[in-house]
Amino acid sequence: MAKKLRVGVVFGGRSGEHEVSLLSAASILKAIDRRKFDVVPIGINKAGHWLTSGAAQGLLEGAGGEPAATAAEPAPKAGKKLRAGDPAATPGARVLAKGQPTLLAPEPEETGSATATTALTQAGAAALDSHAALGSQSLDVVFPVLHGTFGEDGTIQGLFELAGIAYVGSGVLGSSAGMDKDVMKRLFAQARLPIVKHVTLLRAEWEKQPRKSVALIEASLKYPVFVKPANLGSSVGISKVHDRKELGPALDLAARYDRKLVVEAGVGGTKAKARELEVAVLGNDDPKASVVGEIIPGKEFYDYEAKYLSEGSVPVIPAKLSRAEAKQIREMAVAAFRACDLSGLARVDFLMEPDGKRRIYLNEVNTLPGFTKISMYPKLWEATGIPYKELITRLIELALERHAEKSRTVYSRE
Ligand SMILES: Nc1ncnc2c1ncn2[C@@H]1O[C@H](COP(=O)(O)OP(=O)(O)O)[C@@H](O)[C@H]1O
Ligand SMILES: [Mg+2]
Numbered sequence: 001m002a003k004k005l006r007v008g009v010v011f012g013g014r015s016g017e018h019e020v021s022l023l024s025a026a027s028i029l030k031a032i033d034r035r036k037f038d039v040v041p042i043g044i045n046k047a048g049h050w051l052t053s054g055a056a057q058g059l060l061e062g063a064g065g066e067p068a069a070t071a072a073e074p075a076p077k078a079g080k081k082l083r084a085g086d087p088a089a090t091p092g093a094r095v096l097a098k099g100q101p102t103l104l105a106p107e108p109e110e111t112g113s114a115t116a117t118t119a120l121t122q123a124g125a126a127a128l129d130s131h132a133a134l135g136s137q138s139l140d141v142v143f144p145v146l147h148g149t150f151g152e153d154g155t156i157q158g159l160f161e162l163a164g165i166a167y168v169g170s171g172v173l174g175s176s177a178g179m180d181k182d183v184m185k186r187l188f189a190q191a192r193l194p195i196v197k198h199v200t201l202l203r204a205e206w207e208k209q210p211r212k213s214v215a216l217i218e219a220s221l222k223y224p225v226f227v228k229p230a231n232l233g234s235s236v237g238i239s240k241v242h243d244r245k246e247l248g249p250a251l252d253l254a255a256r257y258d259r260k261l262v263v264e265a266g267v268g269g270t271k272a273k274a275r276e277l278e279v280a281v282l283g284n285d286d287p288k289a290s291v292v293g294e295i296i297p298g299k300e301f302y303d304y305e306a307k308y309l310s311e312g313s314v315p316v317i318p319a320k321l322s323r324a325e326a327k328q329i330r331e332m333a334v335a336a337f338r339a340c341d342l343s344g345l346a347r348v349d350f351l352m353e354p355d356g357k358r359r360i361y362l363n364e365v366n367t368l369p370g371f372t373k374i375s376m377y378p379k380l381w382e383a384t385g386i387p388y389k390e391l392i393t394r395l396i397e398l399a400l401e402r403h404a405e406k407s408r409t410v411y412s413r414e
Contacts (some may be wrong), residue, residue, distance in 0.1 A: 017146030051099030108164025166403030229258035294319035
């Protein structure tokens with residue numbers, strides 16, 4: 001039998017989507033193919049500290065990845081409602097509660113080798129004596145199960161590049177382009193993909209020249225508009241603005257979260273909600289698109305509450321579309337993936353006019369979408385013929401393929 005690969009599953013993180021990440025990681029730890037992979041869970045707590053568990057394997061044994069109860073840590077009382085962050089709820093939360101500090105050294109262990117792979121090195125750990133050394137926990141590949149800032153935006157991907165380790169998902173450029181709604185739109189426009197009319201302005205411009213900013217927005221767009229911080233996710237800081245009176249507060253809110261603000265024409269207009277269509281894309285240089293899914297949000301738009309807190313949002317797979325519409329959307333999803341130079345995976349989201357011409361607009365790409373077994377990305381692949389466990393294996397293979405491909409590149413003059 002081939003040697004098992006050692007996979008570091010990194011989760012948690014400093015973003016507002018920390019808890020969502022714990023749930024995604026718990027699902028992955030439960031489903032990952034243990035015949036092929038040894039798993040090292042690595043948690044990043046909200047303060048940004050990296051933790052792993054000395055008894056990583058033991059932690060993951062028991063009921064399919066759920067922590068086994070011990071005398072010292074009895075099983076939670078029946079009826080107690082556990083949240084993602086409770087140590088008893090997910091193996092990830094357990095690592096965060098009990099794990100030992102660890103480091104990922106920003107230097108490759110064996111330069112020049114395509115399979116050279118170490119991340120959690122003793123040398124790196126020893127560099128800071130407050131961090132325990134990890135022994136022989138070198139990794140073959142990392143699966144960052146992180147959403148949002150510092151996980152999905154190219155920052156941690158930069159660390160993996162420096163460490164010379166293979167990792168699941170997009171590289172530095174794709175991750176950061178896919179996080180920035182302003183840059184993303186420029187790339188879509190350049191690839192002739194349809195996007196809604198929008199205005200980008202800097203927080204500094206809004207703060208120094210509020211009247212001029214409002215005039216600029218109103219000269220290009222009609223209400224309702226959507227105001228967004230350029231970089232974030234989970235609808236945080238996003239408002240639907242129905243008239244001028246609501247515009248200022250919405251810009252102030254978005255300005256708390258980013259130095260760049262994006263204002264967009266609202267799809268659906270004053271009377272209707274946009275239809276929200278989503279496609280899962282998988283691959284590296286030859287990406288493939290899943291069937292199209294639709295989310296029917298329980299609220300006026302798909303805000304944070306509708307995403308995570310209320311039960312009201314309903315997924316429909318496949319979405320009710322004509323064959324031509326579905327084909328067009330799938331092609332656009334692949335084109336968007338290429339336009340942002342993505343790899344591995346992305347969920348590509350569209351907005352569609354519900355009536356009339358049923359115009360379709362590309363909204364955004366998500367380079368590390370929610371990944372619980374019931375999240376849209378895995379569900380779309382399941383409906384397209386790739387079950388969850390296999391999808392995880394495929395993503396790890398794609399990470400290794402990309403790493404091997406990249407390792408052909410020479411970085412200095414020979
Ligand atoms: N231009 C728009 N027209 C209509 N609805 C929009 C528009 N932009 C955003 N929305 C609504 O707001 C939600 C969140 O916006 P989105 O750009 O996807 O941000 P995030 O990156 O936080 O998911 C969308 O899912 C949709 O419900
Ligand atoms: Mg979105």
